Amino acid sequence: MLFSSLALALSAISGAVAHYTFPAINNQPAWQFVRKTNNFNTRNPVTDVKSADFRCYTSETGATASTLTVAAGSTLTGTIYHPGVLNVYMAKVANASTADGSGNVWFKVYQISAVTDGGKSISWPSNNLASVSFKLPSALPTGQYLVRIEHIALHAASTYGGAQFYLSCAQINVTGGGSGTPGPLVAIPGVYTGNEPGILININYPIPATYTQPGPAVWSG
Numbered sequence: 001m002l003f004s005s006l007a008l009a010l011s012a013i014s015g016a017v018a019h020y021t022f023p024a025i026n027n028q029p030a031w032q033f034v035r036k037t038n039n040f041n042t043r044n045p046v047t048d049v050k051s052a053d054f055r056c057y058t059s060e061t062g063a064t065a066s067t068l069t070v071a072a073g074s075t076l077t078g079t080i081y082h083p084g085v086l087n088v089y090m091a092k093v094a095n096a097s098t099a100d101g102s103g104n105v106w107f108k109v110y111q112i113s114a115v116t117d118g119g120k121s122i123s124w125p126s127n128n129l130a131s132v133s134f135k136l137p138s139a140l141p142t143g144q145y146l147v148r149i150e151h152i153a154l155h156a157a158s159t160y161g162g163a164q165f166y167l168s169c170a171q172i173n174v175t176g177g178g179s180g181t182p183g184p185l186v187a188i189p190g191v192y193t194g195n196e197p198g199i200l201i202n203i204n205y206p207i208p209a210t211y212t213q214p215g216p217a218v219w220s221g
């Protein structure tokens, strides 16, 4: 049985332009088990969902990281500064240090969506979170994985390309796993066109009556 959870750490510049990164997992040092992203200084988002950088955002750093062995009971952590929604994808790989994450290999393990009530109000439970943690499915097979956290900031998403994606890829080695078959599997980039109702959306007016989380269903084992 696997009762691991993963905690994603997040770092942000304070001030008016509140951008952020996800540099750490499980309270480990920044960029040790997470591939250092191009925006480690600027914290600028990715806005092109079809770009190669939409996968792990490492085209300039060329970074890989160390692989963290995740024991039962451990957590993945992360402060988010914009209204939006969160997705965590994983890909099973032979070697997390060398895997490029290409192909239909990604499945979703966690999400935090919006809360709607038919048009009177909309709220964003992931906004201002200082720490994101979630439990890995107990059926997740033992082995090495890339873990890609993605926060989609939607404050400027009313025009195509306006949604801001804050993302990074961690490397983990899961022990004590199960015998599930994670899916559905998607490619990243490829998973989104940018025209999804949860990505191309005016969150302010009129207040959306419903919200459709982008991407495949969460695999819970």
Ligand SMILES: *[C@@H]1O[C@H](CO)[C@@H](O)[C@H](O)[C@H]1NC(C)=O
Residues within 6 Å of the ligand: 094, 095, 096, 097, 098
């Ligand atoms: C993964 O790849 C790295 C870099 O080539 C290599 O040093 C390491 O031994 C490999 N690890 C495993 C578990 O295959």
Ligand SMILES: *[C@@H]1O[C@H](CO)[C@@H](O)[C@H](O)[C@H]1NC(C)=O
Residues within 6 Å of the ligand: 067, 068, 069, 144, 173, 174, 175
């Ligand atoms: C993954 O964990 C197993 C069990 O502890 C260990 O034997 C293996 O070397 C680890 N692999 C990596 C890449 O850390």
Ligand SMILES: [Cu+2]
Residues within 6 Å of the ligand: 017, 018, 019, 020, 081, 082
């Ligand atoms: Cu920002």
